[in-house]
Amino acid sequence: MKPLLKVDDISSFIGPFHILQGVSLEVYPGEVVVILGRNGAGKTTTLRSIVGQVPPSKGAITLDGVSLVNMPTHIAVRQGIGYVPEDYGVFDLLTVEENLALAMRQRDKPTHNRHDEVLEIFPDLRIAFRRLAMTLSGGQRQMLSIARALLNENKIILIDEPSKGLAPIVIERIQKVLLSLKKKSTIVLVEQNFALACAVGDRYYIINDGRTVLNGSIDDLIDDTALQQTHLGLMPA
């Protein structure tokens, strides 16, 4: 089987800083791949490089066989990427309804059906439909951000730290949503919350100092406490 998303040995700079120095990963259709690593390892920059916000200076990125390198962000995401950035990426001064409407790329009937499906998944958003996004809680904003990525027939969804700054009870709800998406979507998840990553992930990649250092199945990682300690700084329970 061919990978849906292939990132091949990319290097990316932010200003003078050489952040990514050899990141490679492959994502196959229908799986959830989790990118793990310590703070500042280059996880978020990897997602930003995929969507063209931080264009790689070296290496290759292909989505379904189409090269994304040097593609402007707005064109890259139109290839079928739903991106949920770490700061939620919602428009504070627009209502929930307007935020959702903006995310709909094709205003045809199937998309409208998805609109209803998405509101079924996130009932909170239906209640807050006419409220400004700035009045939503952190959890609701995260749900709105994920909901927008689900509105279109995206080939892949990139989600950056969905649990960041949220209360445990809200993380549980996000986890349930991600588990419900697992069967239908291909997802790349950057996550610091190890429990959430293990609960939803199929495979993992560990990035350290801008390089992919390890990959494998999540089940193997759960069993290997030494590896968790060495690469993720997790203390044994």
Place this chain on the structure above:
Amino acid sequence: MTAKRWLWASYAVALILLLVLPHAIGVMTRELIGRIFILAVFGMSYDILRGYTGIINLGHAAFFGGGTYIAGIMFTRLGTSASASLLAVALAWAFAVILALVMGQFAFRNTGAGGVLACAMITLAFGEIVRHTAETFRQFTQGADGLTFAVPVIFRDRIGMYYYALLFLVVMTLLLRQFINSPAGRVLQAIRDNEQRARFLGYDVRKYKLLALVTAALAASSAGFMFALLTRFANTDLLSVQNTLNALLFTIVGGTGTLYGAIVGTAFVQLVQSYLLELRGIHEIFARWQIFFGAIYVLVVLYMPLGMVGAFLRIKGSLAYWRTSGGNHTRAGD
């Protein structure tokens, strides 16, 4: 009566008052109100850029002054026939669209952190190029001395011109309101909120900024054309950065990102300016009306940073939120 009906009733009363008004006031006041109607459209055109898209355009007066000058030059050179008038309108719009497209190609090139400043500087440069060109071609524009011209017969009646200006304001307000409430208008508001996030949703930010600039340029150019019909005079001050700052002032005082704020702001600025000038008879110091106006402006910015309409909408929104939430402001889900 519901709130919406009250609103429509107040619009109807205001419209009736404005229709009756020119018969009850003097020539100078009628001229002043007509000027407010037209400058309000100039202010709204600036609000499309500053308030709805987050663009700072320091050369916006080039569109307004361009409209005035093209009307003046065409009426001077070709006469005031209907065909000359139509040609003048077409030329004013063509000038606005072409200048906006060229200006935008350069101004929206930088998408990085310094993009706003770069845009302001590049638009300032374009505005100055247009002003300098107008001053250079004195045989057409009469430079800083100004160009006086006759206007078509139907616009010569002062009361009639008041009604044309009112009609212009109503039509342009409806058109611009339609534009900002359209899907494209929502994208512009998203760009104002955060350009990068708009790109993540697949929007070509530069294309939408160009759309905003062209729309604002057409509105400003139309306002400039109407200004020509009202004042029958054009000089290079209309193309200056000071005139752009006037539009910025109208929107800041009235409330950026509200559209109607520009109408309120223009009326406030023009009326205060006129009132302060009238006070010259009481004391010489009022001849320096800018001093007082500057103080009023500072007070408005300090105590009403959202502008008059912005402050009103915020209070209204807070009251509505308070009512719907039953006074409970705790945010669930955190």
